Amino acid sequence: MSPEASRPYAPGTRVRIIDLKKPGHVRTPTYVREKVGTIDCFCGAFENPEERAYGRVGVGRIPLYRVRVMQRDLWTDYDGSDNDSLVLEVYHHWLQPA
């Protein structure tokens, strides 16, 4: 994978974390699905845990990002500051431009 293809989302890009409704060993928690956030950084390319968990090792690597979501966008009744946020790791195929 070329460096350009491995990091199509630049830091600061607004992204939506989509809901693939995929069963099994997925690492995208339900509480962030369909929420919009911002790319914080590119973490590198990693083997897909959705494959690796079932013994399919070495089938390729996919980009992983840290995505920052404001707490007010996660929980409508959030008790805290407007500046509070959450950062989590999301694989490329769970993201769409927002």
Added chain:
Amino acid sequence: MSSDHDHDHSHDHGHDHGQGPHPTREDDDLALSYGEAKFLALKGLLIEKGVITADEIRRRHEVNELGTPHQGARMVAKAWVDPGFKARVLKDAKAAAIELGIEVTEAELMAIENTPTCHNIIVCTLCSCYPRSLLGEPPAWYVSKAYRSRAVREPRKVLREFGLRFPEGVEVRVHDSNADLRYVVLPMRPPGTEAASEAELAALVSRDCLVGTALPGRNPA
């Protein structure tokens, strides 16, 4: 025993432990749970078939036990006194740990810096991901469902229960360690520690400081 041994009870009570039942702790030879039985069966099969040896398992346990919060505290103290090292910690914490002879076996380790305007707290909502090779086994509360669900939903309330309060102007930033990276918090150096040695500084950094639920050198309120 102190030299002013002036307690006033007599010394004529029996020391042969012959009076009354000795307090006992219940033996742990209870029936195995399904998971324990499955684990032992699998381990036995792997050894029997020569896939892995008992000695390799023992050595792996020994490696696992090298992790301790003090290793994280050493990294923090060094970062406080050495700006070059701090820059390397923030760039690649795993490589920086290796500089100190700390063998981090996790794929990636990221240090998250607390600042006057942002306090960071780590959680793994999906399981109990934790930088074990650096810090050892996580505390029981870290793996509890209560912490894992509440830290992302009401982090300020959780922090208050740990004795930490932050004004509105300070962002509380939660890091969900949900995939491939592992995290350690780089706390701020407490004021008034300018004269402290690196070892004295490390002693101020507790395990919870490295998860973001405590501040260095400060007892819970």
